[in-house]
Amino acid sequence: MCGLFYLFGWGFMLFIGTAFRFHSLSLRFGLSKMFLMMLRSFAEGQFFSVHGHHLGRVL
Incomplete structure (x- = not known):
């Protein structure tokens, strides 16, 4: 076990080492893009929870 x-x-x-070796630029770009999307969705969730859900329905 x-x-x-x-x-x-x-x-x-x-696998991670090989991916970083061959696709380091694209992988870093994808990871940073994913991180930014996560951060943005988290910020939007915080904003909508503070300012009410009707604003989320409008947008």
Whole structure:
């Protein structure tokens, strides 16, 4: 069981390293874009929870 987790983790790290090596620019751009989208959705959720849900329906 422990060896299976170890092998899975090693393969995952190898996959991540290969992805960063070959697609570092596009991967970083995608990750930053995903992070910005998450941040924006979180900010919008906070804004709508403060200012009421009717504004969310209008927008």
